[in-house]
Amino acid sequence: MNTQEQTMKDLHVKPVIDPQAEIRSRIDFLKAYCKKAGAKGYVLGISGGQDSTLAGRLCQLAAEELRAEGYEAFFYAVRLPFGIQKDEDDAQEALTFIQPDQSFTFNIENSVNAFTGTYLESTGAEIPDYHKGNVKARMRMIAQYAIAGERQCLVVGTDHAAEAITGFFTKFGDGGADVIPLTGLTKGQGRELLKALAAKERLYLKVPTADLLDNKPQQADETELGMKYEVIDDYLAGKKVDPDEKARIEERYQNSRHKRELPVTPFDEWWK
Numbered sequence: 001m002n003t004q005e006q007t008m009k010d011l012h013v014k015p016v017i018d019p020q021a022e023i024r025s026r027i028d029f030l031k032a033y034c035k036k037a038g039a040k041g042y043v044l045g046i047s048g049g050q051d052s053t054l055a056g057r058l059c060q061l062a063a064e065e066l067r068a069e070g071y072e073a074f075f076y077a078v079r080l081p082f083g084i085q086k087d088e089d090d091a092q093e094a095l096t097f098i099q100p101d102q103s104f105t106f107n108i109e110n111s112v113n114a115f116t117g118t119y120l121e122s123t124g125a126e127i128p129d130y131h132k133g134n135v136k137a138r139m140r141m142i143a144q145y146a147i148a149g150e151r152q153c154l155v156v157g158t159d160h161a162a163e164a165i166t167g168f169f170t171k172f173g174d175g176g177a178d179v180i181p182l183t184g185l186t187k188g189q190g191r192e193l194l195k196a197l198a199a200k201e202r203l204y205l206k207v208p209t210a211d212l213l214d215n216k217p218q219q220a221d222e223t224e225l226g227m228k229y230e231v232i233d234d235y236l237a238g239k240k241v242d243p244d245e246k247a248r249i250e251e252r253y254q255n256s257r258h259k260r261e262l263p264v265t266p267f268d269e270w271w272k
């Protein structure tokens with residue numbers, strides 16, 4: 001098996017999907033795991049971006065089905081802006097589509113600013129914008145775990161194959177979650193699922209952005225990555241891609257392995 005085939009297998013990617021079947025199996029997974037864990041539902045940050053819109057809708061449908069079957073479960077959608085989010089209208093549109101049982105707004109600005117202030121006092125250095133971005137992602141994780149802890153719920157992650165292969169997530173930030181229902185999907189397949197769920201075009205054609213930087217608000221992921229999701233998706237679907245791009249994807253995959261594993265112990269061999 002060549003590297004590309006092995007990676008596709010490791011990341012559980014199917015080159016072609018039946019969107020309705022994927023929706024069904026992922027909702028079934030969310031329901032089965034919730035019951036098995038004895039949890040009371042799901043918590044997820046809703047940014048207005050494609051991934052959380054999709055995962056949020058799947059969680060809401062799972063919670064509704066569980067209740068109809070006599071199991072009390074709820075979906076809590078959390079808006080987690082840093083100050084005023086430039087694309088707040090998209091986030092509101094996402095909430096309208098998801099129709100969550102309950103939504104909260106937890107503004108992370110005060111917590112992040114308190115953190116960066118203490119960081120300066122403690123180390124004598126300003127935290128660079130890039131690393132502050134990771135603090136924002138981790139603050140969102142802290143907020144979601146606090147809500148999940150209080151409500152005995154599961155924290156939902158939105159990682160999928162196109163982010164997993166590039167390691168394009170913050171370790172223990174948006175990468176920190178209990179259940180990851182979009183695993184194995186490419187970015188384009190996530191879009192297909194949203195279409196099949198009758199989301200508005202605006203929600204699935206939105207330009208993907210981590211939106212973590214003060215200096216470059218709404219920067220497109222593709223700009224930071226220096227790669228197109230279309231190319232990453234082609235690679236994941238087993239297609240032939242430009243050799244330079246292929247090499248860059250494979251390098252990113254290899255260098256980010258530590259993010260897809262549990263913390264390394266003296267008994268692990270994978271890093272050798």
Ligand SMILES: Nc1ncnc2c1ncn2[C@@H]1O[C@H](COP(=O)(O)OP(=O)(O)OC[C@H]2O[C@@H]([n+]3cccc(C(=O)O)c3)[C@H](O)[C@@H]2O)[C@@H](O)[C@H]1O
Pocket residue numbers: 134137163167168169170171172173174209210211212221224258264
């Ligand atoms: N080989 C190794 N073995 C074990 N651990 C290793 C390691 N190399 C670094 N590390 C650890 O990992 C840390 C670096 O990882 P991390 O803190 O995640 O930082 P890093 O990978 O540098 O940054 C996160 C990236 O993900 C992007 N992101 C974040 C959040 C959301 C989204 C989105 O798609 O919306 C994208 C963000 O724009 C940025 O490019 C190091 O500080 C170190 O602690």
Ligand SMILES: Nc1ncnc2c1ncn2[C@@H]1O[C@H](COP(=O)(O)OP(=O)(O)OP(=O)(O)O)[C@@H](O)[C@H]1O
Pocket residue numbers: 044045046047048049050051052053078079080081082085140158174207208209210211
């Ligand atoms: N401003 C925010 N408010 C609430 N949750 C957020 C916010 N920013 C990020 N998140 C959470 O972090 C996750 C990772 O962000 P990411 O940008 O990868 O996904 P997305 O915004 O849902 O979709 P896209 O990748 O297309 O922008 C989101 O899915 C969401 O759960």
Ligand SMILES: [Mg+2]
Pocket residue numbers: 047049050208209210211
């Ligand atoms: Mg986003």
